[in-house]
Amino acid sequence: MNVHRSNLDGMMRLYNSISEDTKTRLKDGENVDGLKEEVKGARYSDSITLSSDAKLIEKAVKSAPKADRVRAEKLKTIQKKIENGTYKIDASLVAEKIIECFIDEIT
Structure with a gap:
């Protein structure tokens, strides 16, 4: 500021x-x-200037509710698939993510 x-x-x-x-x-x-x-x-005025970081934070805060809606929709879809017994997990993708996380931790 x-x-x-x-x-x-x-x-x-x-x-x-x-x-x-x-x-x-x-x-x-x-x-x-x-x-x-x-x-x-006497007339005095104050002014503020927002940094580019502050503008990015403002944009993120405004877009958060939209992201929550999208996430809720994905969650509902997965819940329905689990209830119907049609939800399948690709074990190789899970293993790949576990290895990526492990490599990130040790480097």
């Missing part, structure tokens, strides 16, 4: 330019020579 200090610096210069008595009176809600309206009427 990038925070621009220019607005803060301007406010600090304004605040430091008035006397301690005036600061106290302003804090207490008094209008000292129209200064309260001047401070109240």
Whole structure:
């Protein structure tokens, strides 16, 4: 996040330019020579800039519900196949994945 200090610096210069008595009176809600309206009427704006990583995270968060729906549909399909007795597991693919995981762990 990038925070621009220019607005803060301007406010600090304004605040430091008035006397301690005036600061106290302003804090207490008094209008000292129209200064309260001047401070109240000052327009300051903040802005943020999102990094590319933050934008990717935002995109992932938005797409997560869709992925959950797809996963739920796959799960239902597998459950139906198991119930019907038509779900088949390819043992060679399972063995291949086990070996890949083992190799990843030792390297």
